[in-house]
Amino acid sequence: MTNTARRKSSMADVAKAAGVSEATVDRVLNGRGGVARDKEARVLEWARKLKLDRALGNVPARWLRVAIVMEHPSNPYYLNLKHGFELAQQSFESQRVICVVTYLDKFDPASVVQTIARATQKADALVVVTYEHPDISAAVRKVSLSMPVVTLASDLPGTGRIAYVGIDNRRAGRVAGELMGRFLGEPGGKVLVITGMHDFLGHEERENGFRSVLRRWFPRCDIVQTVESREDATRTERLTRDAFARFPDLRGIYNISVGDEGVGTALKGLGRSRSTVLVGHELSDVSRGLLIEGTLDAVIDQNATGEAVHSIELILRHYHREPGVALPQQIPVTVILRENLPPAD
Template identity: 85%
Template sequence: MSSHPHRKTSMADVAKAAGVSEATVDRVLNGRGGVARDKEARVLEWARKLKLDRALGAVPARWLRIAILMQQPAVPYYLNLKRGFELAQKSFEAQRAICAVTYFDNLEPACIVETIRRATQKADALVVVAYEHPDISAAVRKLSPPIPVITLASDLPGTGRIAYVGIDNRGAGRVAGELMGRFLGNDGGKVLVITGMHDFLGHEERENGFRSVLRRWFPRCDIVETVESREQPGRTEGLTRDAFARYPDLRGIYNISVGDEGVGAALQALGRARSTVLIGHELSQVSRRLLMDGTLDAVIDQNPVAEAMRSVELILRHYHREPGVTPPQQIPVTVILRENLPPEY
């Protein structure tokens, strides 16, 4: 490149820095298409670094296809997450992003791996909500060099993902522990933990945070057992009834994942709704009703719509398509009680 301090940057300068031809630079900057996604990203990156004298923000660009993989929206969290990606696509239409949502048929590792393979064949990025399993992690790791990967709600460390988006799950579990300890008071008592799946790192982190606070600050609170709902809301009622059959003096339940309605139904049927402290996750129509009638004592919410928006923003920035907003670096942990329920829209 020329050392002349006043010479304007040319397309040849950008081509040399990005390691592509001038024709490729021309195709990218004039939106003619036919350029591989990694080359396009390099051209735009170097054009900005070298301060090419043109309005790069207005450069026509091909559509980015973002593969979104998650569970079926049968529970409020995933339904709100789906709405969040719909909102993100509308909000970032100028950046030409398509949010293509695909649902796992089931949570078996082979199904998840095959869904990842199929849904990302023509994708420019991947956002995935999945649990840790060697085969799943290997499938994501294989993708992460050629395309950016975002893990959402539960992290998959060691896969090469560019970011994790979601709350601090260990911190959320610690907040749940603080609430449980204070609600049960000096007498403490027996506590049941209902997790979704142990393999979800987010669920493991919530339980670890919960346990650590009770162990340190509320030693009279005794976690007697952790049971798995397998992310199936219909299982939690039976799990709760079975727990009371084993521990008739159970005083608290921390539901880490789905199925507050099942826990609530069991508590009401057993006449234990008022005498049992129940703490759950995610604000929904169900948890709102349970808070209002006193069955549910507290909800820890993580704003799935904001998580979806944040995921798409990070991918747009990776491709140097500035979304024009500066989101928070961390999704906040929000505690909702009956007295601070937000308005219903």
């Protein structure tokens, strides 16, 4: 060997760079377990950086347990998320990842905090879909000190999460505003906004984007009220009926969250389904049917299944496990009308 030849890296080199013992490196590279998450990640990272002379792609790895905290899949968006996590677990089976879903039974801050704490007790990572509240943000910030956290659909900034996965919600709201303004046309008219929960940052951003476009480009479109559905279809039906009782000349409804079926039921019951512009979110069997019959005019979709898969991909990359795919972190805003409906599954 010449003096200029590069010496092959050894486990001792990896141990020194990662700040661990050679015994720890041996345990990680031979899949013997018993090594803390952060140390395992450092060992694998430095083994790759130093190009240790072994097939690191085949290194046995312990199972990664990813805690998923979200609402029950009783509405189409969360059902698609559930299917997405199931797909991710199947697709990344060789990376030894387990997706464990915990549903939120109650939505008050104390209950959400307790659910997050319970779900992450034996977890290696957290994917969370929830609203912004000081206590919830503090709980997520605490979790992020010991494991990677990904926020999904609605961000929790300042919590130490490694990524937010989802659409640009302000842009989605602006698109909804453009659609509403153009559908209502030159006369404009009164518009109702139905949000899911005011505390969801994503919902707030959608409403702000919607309002800004109407204010700038369609000043004859008058938002007369914003109401909160609490993500319940029965409640969206009642809120829609109440709005028409107060504003008989209502011409447009922007439903920021789930519950299009409730709005549709009210519109059909009142005989207003053809005379009212309805813009909603998330393509599902329900919204597909409403689009086809003409009750729903446009859907803004964000590919919930793809969001779920990408969140798990990011966690695998955090632990230096190559998932073999590279999905875009910023999910595109997709507008679906009756005439460009994708084929049903």
